[in-house]
Amino acid sequence: MSDLRLVVVGAGGRMGRMLMRAVTEASGVTLSAALERPGAPVLGEDAGLLAGVGALGVSITDDVDAAFAGADGVLDFTVPKATVAFAQAAARAGITHVIGTTGLSDEDNALIDDAARQTVIVRSGNMSLGVNLLAALVRRAASTLDMEFDIEIVEMHHKHKVDAPSGTALLLGEAAAAGRGIYLKDHAQKVRDGHTGPRRAGDIGFATLRGGSVVGDHTVIFAGAGERIELSHKAEDRGIFARGAVRAALWGRGRAPGLYSMADVLGIRDI
Numbered sequence: 150m151s152d153l154r155l156v157v158v159g160a161g162g163r164m165g166r167m168l169m170r171a172v173t174e175a176s177g178v179t180l181s182a183a184l185e186r187p188g189a190p191v192l193g194e195d196a197g198l199l200a201g202v203g204a205l206g207v208s209i210t211d212d213v214d215a216a217f218a219g220a221d222g223v224l225d226f227t228v229p230k231a232t233v234a235f236a237q238a239a240a241r242a243g244i245t246h247v248i249g250t251t252g253l254s255d256e257d258n259a260l261i262d263d264a265a266r267q268t269v270i271v272r273s274g275n276m277s278l279g280v281n282l283l284a285a286l287v288r289r290a291a292s293t294l295d296m297e298f299d300i301e302i303v304e305m306h307h308k309h310k311v312d313a314p315s316g317t318a319l320l321l322g323e324a325a326a327a328g329r330g331i332y333l334k335d336h337a338q339k340v341r342d343g344h345t346g347p348r349r350a351g352d353i354g355f356a357t358l359r360g361g362s363v364v365g366d367h368t369v370i371f372a373g374a375g376e377r378i379e380l381s382h383k384a385e386d387r388g389i390f391a392r393g394a395v396r397a398a399l400w401g402r403g404r405a406p407g408l409y410s411m412a413d414v415l416g417i418r419d420i
């Protein structure tokens with residue numbers, strides 16, 4: 150079988166560079182194009198030199214249609230507005246779209262859902278094996294423990310991160326809510342400030358820390374009367390997300406159009 154031809158968008162970003170490295174290191178895939186936004190300072194640079202893997206002869210471009218026309222899939226860790234446009238372009242081109250971008254609004258997600266009627270889209274707030282396994286464990290814990298256990302989710306990321314709570318924290322919140330048989334949107338407590346009054350029974354709370362170079366730490370706390378259970382994941386290297394994205398693109402090959410998650414890719418939806 151021929152190599153899967155992948156485009157990395159947001160090529161100049163922290164994840165973009167890591168994705169280009171992961172594509173060159175994985176077997177069965179090849180980097181067919183690397184995209185940045187019009188006017189980005191890295192346009193015209195060699196993608197491999199930018200990623201620190203040696204020259205690849207692939208120049209960073211802003212020509213979306215040309216890049217997608219010569220590809221089988223796109224790896225996208227950028228910003229919400231760009232991701233929605235890439236989903237629509239990927240649908241037109243009929244190529245797999247792997248979305249790692251977080252901070253997507255309900256409106257953004259609805260447009261992505263539309264695009265997924267025409268092509269394969271894998272979307273996840275976290276592409277690592279560890280976090281997706283953690284989510285399955287959180288769902289199981291939440292379904293086992295009664296409502297006396299208060300659920301709080303604490304996350305810490307590097308100081309450049311622009312969205313909160315993190316996509317992973319929300320993914321873990323969704324897992325906890327699913328375990329309890331409730332909707333996260335009805336029970337999420339994302340901000341506390343001032344005289345808040347006592348904790349509302351059944352809420353799922355979020356706390357956000359930002360600083361330094363932290364790649365991504367998440368802990369889900371089940372706080373009961375007289376005991377506390379904590380389930381944690383600590384990311385030490387962005388390579389775990391990039392390798393997960395490549396795996397998702399390979400998994401998407403030949404699938405029916407639709408919206409999929411990393412739990413589908415990893416085969417852990419039902420554990």
Ligand SMILES: NC(=O)C1=CN([C@@H]2O[C@H](COP(=O)(O)OP(=O)(O)OC[C@H]3O[C@@H](n4cnc5c(N)ncnc54)[C@H](OP(=O)(O)O)[C@@H]3O)[C@@H](O)[C@H]2O)C=CC1
Nearest residue numbers: 159161162163164185186226227231249251274275276390
């Ligand atoms: N799901 C997961 O496993 C993970 C998700 N993420 C998420 O990925 C996203 C990116 O994170 P990170 O790499 O740290 O952020 P960066 O800001 O380093 O990278 C984003 C890149 O996207 C570029 N970009 C913006 N608009 C466009 C456009 N229209 N076309 C092409 N490129 C564009 C930016 O360019 P410029 O700066 O010039 O505007 C920048 O290079 C975030 O939402 C983050 O939360 C991160 C890690 C793991």
Ligand SMILES: O=C(O)C1=N[C@H](C(=O)O)C[C@H](O)C1
Nearest residue numbers: 251274310315316317318365
């Ligand atoms: O912005 C990041 O860096 C990360 N974003 C994702 C998130 O919002 O959860 C995944 C990971 O934690 C790193």
